[in-house]
Amino acid sequence: MSNEAAIHTDVHTHDSHGHHDDHAHHEHKQHFITKYIFSQDHKIISRQFLITGIFWAIVGGLMSVFFRLQLGFPEQTFKVLTMFLGDWAHGGKMDPEMYYGLITIHGTVLVFFVLTGGLSGTFANFLIPLQIGARDMASPFLNMLSYWFFAIAGVIMFSSLFITTGPASGGWTTYPPLSALKEASMGSGLGMDLWLVSMALFVVSSLLGGLNYIVTILNMRTKGMSMTRLPLTIWALLFTAILGVLSFPVLLSAAVLLLFDRHAGTSFYLSEIYVAGKALPNVGGSPILYQHLFWFLGHPEVYIIMLPAMGMASEILATHSRKPIFGYFAMILSLIGITLLAFLVWAHHMFVTGMSPFLGGVFVLLTLLIAIPSAVKVFNWLTTIWKGNIRFTVGMCFALGFVSLFISGGLTGLFLGNSALDIHLHDTYFVVAHFHIVMGISAFFGMFAGIYHWFPKMYGRFMNNTMGYIHFFITFVGSYVIFWPMHYEGVAGMPRRYYDFSNWESFKQFGELNQMISIAAIIVFIAQLFFVFNYFVSIWKGKKVTDPNPWQSNTLEWTTPIKPGHGNWDGEIPEVHRWAYDYKDDGNGGDFIPQHIPLKEGEESH
Amino acid sequence: MSGLMLVFLVVLIFVVLYQVARSSEMVAQIQGEQQFDKKRNKILGFSMLILMIAFFVGIVWCHEYMLPLMGPEAASNHGVQYDFMFKVTLWVTGIVFVLTQVLLFWFCFKYQRNGDKAPVFFAHSNKLELIWTTVPAIAMAVLVAIGLKAWFTMTGEAPKGAMQIEIVGKQFNWISRYPGPDGELGKKYFLNINDKDNLLGQDWTDKRNMDDIIIPNGELRLVKDVPVELIIGSRDVIHDVGLSHFRMKMDAVPGITSRIWFTPTITTAEMKRKTGNENFVYELSCDQMCGKGHYSMRAVVVVETQAEHDKWLKEQKSYYVQNHPEEFPAEAPIVAPVDSSKKITMNK
Ligand code: HEM
Ligand SMILES: [Cu+2]
Ligand SMILES: [Cu+2]
Numbered sequence: 001m002s003n004e005a006a007i008h009t010d011v012h013t014h015d016s017h018g019h020h021d022d023h024a025h026h027e028h029k030q031h032f033i034t035k036y037i038f039s040q041d042h043k044i045i046s047r048q049f050l051i052t053g054i055f056w057a058i059v060g061g062l063m064s065v066f067f068r069l070q071l072g073f074p075e076q077t078f079k080v081l082t083m084f085l086g087d088w089a090h091g092g093k094m095d096p097e098m099y100y101g102l103i104t105i106h107g108t109v110l111v112f113f114v115l116t117g118g119l120s121g122t123f124a125n126f127l128i129p130l131q132i133g134a135r136d137m138a139s140p141f142l143n144m145l146s147y148w149f150f151a152i153a154g155v156i157m158f159s160s161l162f163i164t165t166g167p168a169s170g171g172w173t174t175y176p177p178l179s180a181l182k183e184a185s186m187g188s189g190l191g192m193d194l195w196l197v198s199m200a201l202f203v204v205s206s207l208l209g210g211l212n213y214i215v216t217i218l219n220m221r222t223k224g225m226s227m228t229r230l231p232l233t234i235w236a237l238l239f240t241a242i243l244g245v246l247s248f249p250v251l252l253s254a255a256v257l258l259l260f261d262r263h264a265g266t267s268f269y270l271s272e273i274y275v276a277g278k279a280l281p282n283v284g285g286s287p288i289l290y291q292h293l294f295w296f297l298g299h300p301e302v303y304i305i306m307l308p309a310m311g312m313a314s315e316i317l318a319t320h321s322r323k324p325i326f327g328y329f330a331m332i333l334s335l336i337g338i339t340l341l342a343f344l345v346w347a348h349h350m351f352v353t354g355m356s357p358f359l360g361g362v363f364v365l366l367t368l369l370i371a372i373p374s375a376v377k378v379f380n381w382l383t384t385i386w387k388g389n390i391r392f393t394v395g396m397c398f399a400l401g402f403v404s405l406f407i408s409g410g411l412t413g414l415f416l417g418n419s420a421l422d423i424h425l426h427d428t429y430f431v432v433a434h435f436h437i438v439m440g441i442s443a444f445f446g447m448f449a450g451i452y453h454w455f456p457k458m459y460g461r462f463m464n465n466t467m468g469y470i471h472f473f474i475t476f477v478g479s480y481v482i483f484w485p486m487h488y489e490g491v492a493g494m495p496r497r498y499y500d501f502s503n504w505e506s507f508k509q510f511g512e513l514n515q516m517i518s519i520a521a522i523i524v525f526i527a528q529l530f531f532v533f534n535y536f537v538s539i540w541k542g543k544k545v546t547d548p549n550p551w552q553s554n555t556l557e558w559t560t561p562i563k564p565g566h567g568n569w570d571g572e573i574p575e576v577h578r579w580a581y582d583y584k585d586d587g588n589g590g591d592f593i594p595q596h597i598p599l600k601e602g603e604e605s606h
Numbered sequence: 607m608s609g610l611m612l613v614f615l616v617v618l619i620f621v622v623l624y625q626v627a628r629s630s631e632m633v634a635q636i637q638g639e640q641q642f643d644k645k646r647n648k649i650l651g652f653s654m655l656i657l658m659i660a661f662f663v664g665i666v667w668c669h670e671y672m673l674p675l676m677g678p679e680a681a682s683n684h685g686v687q688y689d690f691m692f693k694v695t696l697w698v699t700g701i702v703f704v705l706t707q708v709l710l711f712w713f714c715f716k717y718q719r720n721g722d723k724a725p726v727f728f729a730h731s732n733k734l735e736l737i738w739t740t741v742p743a744i745a746m747a748v749l750v751a752i753g754l755k756a757w758f759t760m761t762g763e764a765p766k767g768a769m770q771i772e773i774v775g776k777q778f779n780w781i782s783r784y785p786g787p788d789g790e791l792g793k794k795y796f797l798n799i800n801d802k803d804n805l806l807g808q809d810w811t812d813k814r815n816m817d818d819i820i821i822p823n824g825e826l827r828l829v830k831d832v833p834v835e836l837i838i839g840s841r842d843v844i845h846d847v848g849l850s851h852f853r854m855k856m857d858a859v860p861g862i863t864s865r866i867w868f869t870p871t872i873t874t875a876e877m878k879r880k881t882g883n884e885n886f887v888y889e890l891s892c893d894q895m896c897g898k899g900h901y902s903m904r905a906v907v908v909v910e911t912q913a914e915h916d917k918w919l920k921e922q923k924s925y926y927v928q929n930h931p932e933e934f935p936a937e938a939p940i941v942a943p944v945d946s947s948k949k950i951t952m953n954k
Contacts, residue, residue, distance in 0.1 A: 096898040171895040177860060178843040178897060184777065185897040271861030272796040274807070275777070275842040279797050287844055287859055322719065324729040352846065353857045354838075354864030357761035361754050368746045368753075375702075375742040376735065382709050383734065387726045389719035391643065392650035400654070400714060407706050411699040418749060420756035421695065424688055424853040427846065427893040466627030469650070473657075480661065488672040491692075493850025495893045498901035506850060506889045509675045526616070533620045543631060584727040591725040606729065 038148075040140035041566040045147050046125035047458060050451070052151060053118020054532060056109045059158075061525050063106040070094050072518025074500045074511075088166065096499045097186050100169035101161075103497060104187070107172030108195070109157065112202055115305040115443050117150045120206075120244070123308055123450055124213045124237045126458065130557035131231050133222025133574060135567045138215040142208045149205035153198045160194035168195035171497060173298070176269040176290050180261045183276035193262070196255045203252045210241040210248075217241075222556070224576035229595065231555050231580040232325060235332055236311025239339045240304050246343070247300040254293035261285070288353055295346035302439050303342045306406075307335065309446020310377060313399040315580075316449050317381055319553045320396035321388025322591050324581035327380040328606075334373035341370040351419040352426050360419045367417035374410050378403065389591070393551070394468030395453030401476045402445035408480075409438025412487065427497075430490025433483045441479045448475075448531070455535075456550050460563040461542030467534045471527055478524035482517050489513070554580050554594045579606040644721050651718030658711035677851060678881050681888070681909070682868040685853035687756045694752060698745055760854075764867035768833035771826060773890075774806055775838075775845030775858040778899030780824025780890060781805050786817030786924055791837065796860075799841065803929040806841075810926070820925040824905030826890060828870045829915045835867040845903065848893035851877075857894055870909040877909075 039045060066085070069078055070093075077092030088098035125143065129136055137143045160167040169187025170179040174195065182189045217238045221230075260266040261282075269290045270282035318325040325331060347355060347363045381403050390396065412434040415421045425431065448471075455463050490496075494507045501507040501514075549558040556576070560568050574596035582593040587600070599605055634642040680689045772783040772791055783806060785791045792808055792815025799807035805822060808815040828834050838847055840858035847866070848855050856866045878886045892903035910918070927934050 096901070100895070100898060100900075169898075173895075175844055175895070178895065181843070184843050273842055273860045274796050274799040277801065279799060283861070286861065288862070321717070322725050324727060326728065327730045327735050330730065330735045352855050353859065354862060357758060360761070361757060364753055364757065365750055368750050371746055372739060372742050376739055378706060379738040380735075382706065382713065383728070385710075385713045385717060387728065388713075388717045389723055389725060390647065390651070390714060390717050391719045392647050392654075392714075397650065400710065403710055404707060407703065407710075411703055414699055414746075414749060415692070415695055418691070418695065418753035418757075420688065420691055420753050420760060423757075423760060423855050424685075424850065426855055427848070428850075464624060464627045464631070466630050467624060470623075473653075476657070477660070480664070484665070485668055485672065488668075488676065492675070492677045493848065493891070495848060495891050495901075497895045500901055503902065504889060504891065504904065505885055505887050506677060506891075513672075513675075529616070530620065530623075533617075533624065537624055541628075543628075581729065584725055 038144060040136070040144050042125045042129050042137050042140065042143060043458070043564070043566075043568075045143055046122045048147050049118055049121030049125060049150070052147075052154060053114050053122060054535070056113040056118065056154065057528070058532065060106045060110040060114060061528055063102045065522055065525050066094065067099055067102045067106070068518040068521045070099055070499065072515040074502055097166055097169060099499045100171075100185075100497070101167040101187050101191070104169050104171055104174070104195075105157070105161065105167050108168075108199075110440065111172060111301065111305070112199070113150075113154060113157070115440070115447070116206065116244075116301070117202065119305065119308050119443065119447050120213075120237070120240055121147070121150065121209060122447075123233070123312065123454075124209065124241065126454065127233055127557065128213055128216050128237060129220070130457070130560065130564075130568060131234055131555050131580075132217060132220060132225055133556050133576065134216060134220040135569070135573070137212050138220060139212055143212050146205045146208035146212065149201050149208065153201035153205060156194050156198040156201065160191045160198070163190050163194070165189040165191055167191040173291075173294055174258075175294075176258060176261065176287050177273055177275075180258060180269055181273070181275055181280075182262075193259070196259055200252055200255050203248045203255075206244050206248050210244040213237060213241040214245065222573045222576055225556075225595075228329075229576055229579045231311075232314040232328070232331055232335075233308075233311040235335055236307040236314070239335050240307040243300040243304050243307070243339055243342060247297040247304075250293055251297035254290055254297075257293075258290065288350070288355075291350050291353060292346070295349045296343075298349065299346040300342045302435070303338055305439050305443045306446075307338070308450075309402060309443045310335075310406075312446050312450040312453070313381065313402045314384075315555070316395050316399040316453050317384050317403075318581055318583060319453075319551055320391045320393055320399075321385045322391070322552075322583050323384055323388040324583050324606075325380070326383035326386075327376070328579070328581060330376055331380055334376045337373035338370060341366060341373070345370060345417075348417055348419075348422070351422045364417060364419050368414065371410070371414060371417075374406075378407055378410070393452070394463070394465055394472060395449045395451075397469065397472045398445045398449035398452060401472065402442050402449060404476075405437055405442035405445055405479070409434055409436075409442055413438060424493070425490055427495055428490035429486040429494045429496055432496050433486035433490060436483050436486075437479070441483070445475075448472075451535070453551070454557075455538070455542075456545045457557055457560075459539050459542070460545050461538055461540075462545060462550075463538040463542055464534050467530060471531045471534070474527035474530075475524060478520050478527065481520040482524065485513055485517060549594070552590070552592050554582055554592055556595055559594065559596055577605075582606070640721065643719070647718040647720060651715045654711050654714035658708065661707070661711075678877060678886075679872075680851070680853050681872040681877065682849075682852035682854065682870050684756075684760045684868045685851070686871070687759070688853040691752055691756055695749060698749065760866075760868075764835035764865070765833045768835045768867055769829065770835050770837060771828075772806075772837040772839065773824060773826065773847055773858070773905075774841060775847070775892065775896070775903070776841040777843065777897050778892075778903045779822075780845075780847075780892075780903065780905040782821045782824045782826055782905070783925075784819040784821075784827075784919070784922070785814075786819055788814055788817055790814045792816070792818055796841070805925075808925070816926050817924045818926070819919075819922045821922075824890065826905065826907040827915055827918055828907065828909045829912050830870055830873045830909055832912070833867055833869040835865055838864045838866070843896050844894050845892045845896045846894035848891040849888075849907065850891065851888050851907075855893055873909045873911060874907075875910075 081089035082092050088095050165186045168191045178184050179188050179192050257268040261269050267282035267285035269287050270285045273280045314325050345367045348367045545562050548562050559574050576595045577598045586593045680686050774781045792812040794807045796807050838856050838858045840860045845858040852868050854868050856864050888907035890905040890907050
């Protein structure tokens, strides 16, 4: 399954454009713009995704600080709000409309731009060619386009923050009719159009990326790299891409229909509405249709976010426990199970829309089924570190934290997936707690684990460890402090997407708690700036990598030069002789055998 | 200006920290990788143990703090079922939670690398994998079974003789409608809506509408131990009838009528006594994002005895009568449906 031939021509075409590679023989000077901006090197593109993702994470995080100020201190005023929000926060108090705009953009950018674009974009691009032994993606050009669509989507979303009617403000799910009628809310004006256009471009970006990832994984593996020798990162990224390719187009269609309803007078989602003093002519549509379309993407989306984190955690846990991943095939099977079931559970977000109770029952069953492969993964991770020789690198700490968070957040899914409980918990803070822990924070932990772990490969330097540990402990403790108590608020029925609770007899007793949560959120946010600082300073000032395989890892990326150029390997791509998890006695006192080392005589392949 | 100073200060702190952290790494280099690795694993392995203890102490502490703040017991028949199911699920997940988290942190501590253990090659075991596929599967089957049983009773047909009340959402308040003496809600259509004298768009050619009572602030008056069916609708965008004390919730979707039913089991007055809170009220909250006033979309639910309810009903005038007082001389009785229609024709 060699792709050597294809690659040679590939490298050639690049060369004729004056391409170059840091170490290799042909050292033409390449222009800054083609090298760092319109680059087709998957490693550069991955860094572009990562840095753009970091930008959006800061924006989204800062928004959460702002609206947490409102939630924690509804009576107080803050100069900083006026500084950033201007007229939207007259006298230091945020408008409800801005509050809703902020949570909407916060949710949208963190889910899509950071944990989908930023996470998959970074690690699929970086790891797929390096770990399967390919010189680049199947189509480096589409890959570049994928990034630029993502960037433009971001610019449009960002610009919606500055228009006079404000950004979209119907929640990240943007349910019509609210999002369809500009009479219904200020944010449903131009802001909503920009949101829809931005998401449409984002879908294009993710399709271009996803198709590329799938094709690359299936076709461009180096000699000897059979599917069953792939590291679990690659398996996870493969299923992530499949999920995306099959579900994102549905979101696109939802968005297009919504645009029609907004501007072309159609009634896909609208029926029998009286708003702002007049009855609208639309009849016959159904707002529920939108919810079906949205969640047909929306649910797979949470696995699009989770799977790369799972894959990286598997890889990192095995490497730093110096043990093979436990149950490699069970891990793959559970990925397959999760991928299939992810398409069959979407309506668990709609138990209280008045759907047929029978259908609801079917979705309960399917939803709880998905807990089984998830449980298998958790137990396999635990067995992986059992009797290991755990080396607490920063990446490993985050991977362990990921497991803890995934357990906590996954278990609360069993409450929400059971419709008779969801009928009370739906749209309360219990949901906020659940999805932040299982999807938001734990995927972030997977991402941090990946960044700390592969930073040496990306930049030829290490990130600062001590700062990394501080980052880890503050984030881990802080995340639980923020989100754990929210479960209780939700059990007490406290609704989400509320700007102020002080007029509610049933919910106002949580004022003090909300303050505490807000303070913790600010601390956690500052700890993330810590990370950002560490990241950028370490690019230039970090400790240099001297050993090409600093973690004594088995996978192929560590057989490349310390700073690989475009094309990744200087000479031939290594041939693969074994699976990725031979962490065992190598006969010379070492405890690992990389994939490119031939089997010893009498040694059984896994 | 002070903002700028603050930013400057933060950056300064970062730089100092980074430098300190870097020098600690220099020390590590001098010590030698192996020595450093061992020391680090020892410190971090131990930290993980402390983290676990802090985690569980924190959970207990949080629980103690929260318990007094939680709402009262469920106030409906379905709510009681909910509370039971919640407990079962909490036990199942709680056990798994404690087990897995303890193992995770304990393994971190126990199996830290200290340089003298040979690697263990343990790549899979069919037996183990089978166990942890089937045990969760059985647990899930149990949860699904009790869940569906509860779900189908909650969403089943309302019992015969249930009281019917319509509740309609609009930006940003609720409107409730009671069927009046004829016990039936009249037809409505959205094109008839106007905010002056036809809030819900009732069709006045349908005589059943004549005695319907509308409460424009959405107050719900329920009777203890009498099942109630809520007929739910919306005038504009999607809202949601959230009845947290009754553990019930249902979307209000324009163009679609949805329903829920339940039987309230504790009156407001009883609940005031139980909670010791003179200000206690049952509240109806809008639980689906509906625009800038979403957080203020509140209505009060009153659960009372049959006698109180009858008395209250008697005092209400039908919406039609309220808006067409000229058609009804003051001494006339509260309209009965048949009479009223006659009266209208007679008055003409
Ligand atoms: C310090 C970290 C964070 C804090 C303090 C925070 C806080 C919050 C809060 C309080 C809400 C609910 C607001 C409301 O319902 O009124 C919210 C909504 C949301 N957050 Fe976060 N969040 C954080 C990080 C994240 C991350 C990492 C994600 C990524 C998945 C995320 C995704 C969302 C989404 C999707 C919503 C729902 C928005 C909506 O209701 O439409 N958040 N966040
Ligand atoms: Cu879902
Ligand atoms: Cu509402």
